[in-house]
Amino acid sequence: MAALELKTKALSRRRALQALGASALGACVPSRPAPKIEGGIVGGNHTRGHRVRKVKGARPAAREDVGIAILGGGIAGLSAAWAFERAGARDFVVLELEDAPGGTSRSGSGPITPYPWGAHYVPVPSPDNRPLVALLDEVGAISGRDALGKPVWAEEVLCREPQERVFHGASWHEGLYPRDGASAEDLRQLGAFEADMRRWSQWRDAAGRRGFALPRARGSEAPELKALDRLSMARYMDEHGWGSARLRWFVEYGCRDDFGATLVQTSAWAGVHYFAARLDDDGREAAEFLTWPEGNGRLVAHLARTAGPRVRLGALVTDIRTESDAVEVAYEDAAGRRAALRARHVVFALPRFLAPHVIAAYRDSPPPGLRETTYGSWMVANLTLRDRPASRGFPLAWDNVLYDSPSLGYVVATHQSGRDAGPTVFTYYLPILDEDPRRGRERLLRTSWAEWVEAILADLGRAHPGIRDLVERVDVYLWGHAMVRPRPSFLWSEALAAAARPLGRIHFAHTDLSGMALLEEAQYWGIRAAEAILRERGHRFRSWLS
Numbered sequence: 229m230a231a232l233e234l235k236t237k238a239l240s241r242r243r244a245l246q247a248l249g250a251s252a253l254g255a256c257v258p259s260r261p262a263p264k265i266e267g268g269i270v271g272g273n274h275t276r277g278h279r280v281r282k283v284k285g286a287r288p289a290a291r292e293d294v295g296i297a298i299l300g301g302g303i304a305g306l307s308a309a310w311a312f313e314r315a316g317a318r319d320f321v322v323l324e325l326e327d328a329p330g331g332t333s334r335s336g337s338g339p340i341t342p343y344p345w346g347a348h349y350v351p352v353p354s355p356d357n358r359p360l361v362a363l364l365d366e367v368g369a370i371s372g373r374d375a376l377g378k379p380v381w382a383e384e385v386l387c388r389e390p391q392e393r394v395f396h397g398a399s400w401h402e403g404l405y406p407r408d409g410a411s412a413e414d415l416r417q418l419g420a421f422e423a424d425m426r427r428w429s430q431w432r433d434a435a436g437r438r439g440f441a442l443p444r445a446r447g448s449e450a451p452e453l454k455a456l457d458r459l460s461m462a463r464y465m466d467e468h469g470w471g472s473a474r475l476r477w478f479v480e481y482g483c484r485d486d487f488g489a490t491l492v493q494t495s496a497w498a499g500v501h502y503f504a505a506r507l508d509d510d511g512r513e514a515a516e517f518l519t520w521p522e523g524n525g526r527l528v529a530h531l532a533r534t535a536g537p538r539v540r541l542g543a544l545v546t547d548i549r550t551e552s553d554a555v556e557v558a559y560e561d562a563a564g565r566r567a568a569l570r571a572r573h574v575v576f577a578l579p580r581f582l583a584p585h586v587i588a589a590y591r592d593s594p595p596p597g598l599r600e601t602t603y604g605s606w607m608v609a610n611l612t613l614r615d616r617p618a619s620r621g622f623p624l625a626w627d628n629v630l631y632d633s634p635s636l637g638y639v640v641a642t643h644q645s646g647r648d649a650g651p652t653v654f655t656y657y658l659p660i661l662d663e664d665p666r667r668g669r670e671r672l673l674r675t676s677w678a679e680w681v682e683a684i685l686a687d688l689g690r691a692h693p694g695i696r697d698l699v700e701r702v703d704v705y706l707w708g709h710a711m712v713r714p715r716p717s718f719l720w721s722e723a724l725a726a727a728a729r730p731l732g733r734i735h736f737a738h739t740d741l742s743g744m745a746l747l748e749e750a751q752y753w754g755i756r757a758a759e760a761i762l763r764e765r766g767h768r769f770r771s772w773l774s
């Protein structure tokens with residue numbers, strides 16, 4: 229762990245701002261030394277992950293027989309384990325590289341509160357998303373049922389008020405859209421955009437399916453909708469004459485938030501999905517958010533408990549080979565020892581980009597379209613504060629967003645536990661938006677902890693001038709291949725459809741098979757892979773997906 233005396237050095241400052249991808253954040257240079265800040269870069273395990281490329285093909289002599297090997301302990305892998313467990317098929321093992329389960333939904337904790345390292349909320353699901361409703365019921369998010377049998381969501385998991393505020397001009401305002409100072413034309417365009425999203429949320433195909441649903445597999449495949457995928461969200465807005473800077477910022481905020489992508493990098497289908505899939509059937513009400521202090525880490529902990537000791541942490545999958553009646557999976561355990569499983573079936577719940585590195589059959593001849601899946605990076609930092617920083621205007625909310633910032637701002641980890649004063653933890657989110665994701669990743673990994681701290685404080689310092697004096701520690705998590713990008717012409721491509729087809733006894737399951745990184749998608753693919761295997765085994769069970 230490093231400690232930093234925040235005497236700003238010009239060079240480090242310039243590099244820090246480059247790390248944010250920003251040039252306009254230079255306003256807040258501290259005039260005097262501030263207290264020491266503790267912390268460091270605490271994840272992810274890039275060095276270990278990159279070993280896959282070095283040790284690929286290495287095979288140990290001894291092999292352990294298992295029924296099912298689930299590779300990857302993120303939401304998709306853990307959801308597959310959950311589906312097997314609920315169906316009474318308990319002969320599985322989960323191999324997870326990191327020292328904790330959860331992948332991009334994992335969480336951490338400190339003396340003040342638990343906090344998220346990635347995913348931090350899920351919108352209230354539609355009642356027909358049965359597996360998600362069941363999972364949320366198991367974690368106590370449902371307090372009862374109404375007269376129609378619909379879930380009543382527990383107060384403590386529905387995001388408390390105030391939910392959102394935006395820093396615009398020199399002060400904070402309620403909500404995400406900066407209404408203060410908006411022109412009549414800005415507001416007209418906002419109204420037209422909202423009406424358009426309502427129209428899409430009410431859209432039904434001939435079979436009565438929603439146009440945009442969560443998970444996306446529940447939605448329509450009508451050509452009229454698929455055509456949207458050929459446009460970028462920027463182009464969609466251009467075609468509607470929506471040039472208002474505030475509206476474009478607002479919609480791009482949604483794309484950066486859910487997809488880690490700009491308006492230009494986002495397919496119009498995905499951009500519309502972000503808004504329309506979260507409106508109710510009438511297109512009137514947006515779904516409320518369910519959240520916990522540790523974000524979706526609460527769901528991870530429950531899923532990991534369900535799988536129990538069958539989750540093996542620190543297990544790096546290095547090689548997968550198909551035999552006539554089984555699949556051999558080689559891995560390195562936490563102590564660096566080589567081991568292997570001989571599994572009758574495999575759920576490959578690793579990100580798709582790893583397939584040509586670890587699947588022997590793909591090494592020499594990768595399937596066409598494999599490289600169509602591209603990933604953006606993220607930096608997430610948890611800032612421990614001895615007290616709340618002062619802010620002008622609307623008070624501290626759960627989600628605190630800065631207009632004109634490359635970051636998404638921060639979420640307050642103590643918000644949901646109702647502690648509105650005293651020490652807290654801010655979870656700060658920065659998507660890396662470079663057009664070339666590889667360059668963005670290199671910059672992410674090159675930037676030092678001290679530079680990240682400097683960049684974060686420069687960004688937040690605009691809205692909270694005294695924040696440096698309150699920050700005790702900053703822990704940083706670097707997500708290299710964080711989120712699949714829903715680029716134009718990708719979501720309905722043959723390349724993406726092919727990625728989901730099994731390779732013999734290997735079934736694929738990861739949110740990137742949807743082209744969008746969301747809990748609903750990860751859960752869907754995990755359960756889908758599990759059910760395909762249960763069917764192959766002739767196992768009798770009730771499907772969650774029908």
Ligand SMILES: Cc1cc2nc3c(=O)[nH]c(=O)nc-3n(C[C@H](O)[C@H](O)[C@H](O)COP(=O)(O)OP(=O)(O)OC[C@H]3O[C@@H](n4cnc5c(N)ncnc54)[C@H](O)[C@@H]3O)c2cc1C
Nearest residue numbers: 300302303304325331332346347348349545739746747750
């Ligand atoms: C910063 C950030 C914020 C997000 N916020 C939200 C949110 O608020 N709500 C939401 O719904 N979604 C959010 N997401 C999306 C999130 O990715 C999904 O919700 C979901 O967690 C994806 O799960 P997954 O299992 O498909 O993938 P992953 O999380 O990628 O899981 C894959 C797992 O495989 C493991 N692994 C990788 N290589 C190996 C190997 N060689 N051997 C063994 N194991 C390996 C990884 O460690 C990981 O645990 C966010 C994502 C990020 C990055």
